[in-house]
Amino acid sequence: MGADYELPQALKIRLNKLGYDDEKIAEKITEYSEEARVYINLELEGFELKEEEIHLIKNNYIQYKLFSDVEMESLVEDKRIFIRELIANIKKNKLRLQNEEKEKAKRIKVF
Numbered sequence: 001m002g003a004d005y006e007l008p009q010a011l012k013i014r015l016n017k018l019g020y021d022d023e024k025i026a027e028k029i030t031e032y033s034e035e036a037r038v039y040i041n042l043e044l045e046g047f048e049l050k051e052e053e054i055h056l057i058k059n060n061y062i063q064y065k066l067f068s069d070v071e072m073e074s075l076v077e078d079k080r081i082f083i084r085e086l087i088a089n090i091k092k093n094k095l096r097l098q099n100e101e102k103e104k105a106k107r108i109k110v111f
Contacts, residue, residue, distance in 0.1 A: 064076060
């Protein structure tokens with residue numbers, strides 16, 4: 001499957017029960033990984049992200065999409081909320097850091 005993605009065992013079992021073999025699962029992970037990249041670029045355009053942040057969002061997005069495929073609605077909603085809150089927190093923290101940097105730059109010019 002995806003080299004940087006580990007599928008939760010419960011999800012793999014559910015996908016297998018629905019007729020997904022390892023190749024089909026790998027195809028879906030690749031497809032959703034690309035969707036996640038686009039989603040991250042749209043949601044966090046202009047923000048410099050750490051590799052860990054990208055990895056976390058991407059993995060949760062893939063799970064969100066796979067849970068949706070197997071119609072595990074409560075987990076779909078949990079993942080959707082988690083992703084939304086994660087992105088909001090990343091934006092808030094990045095903006096705070098940018099503002100702190102601007103303030104430092106202003107103070108440096110005064111001296």
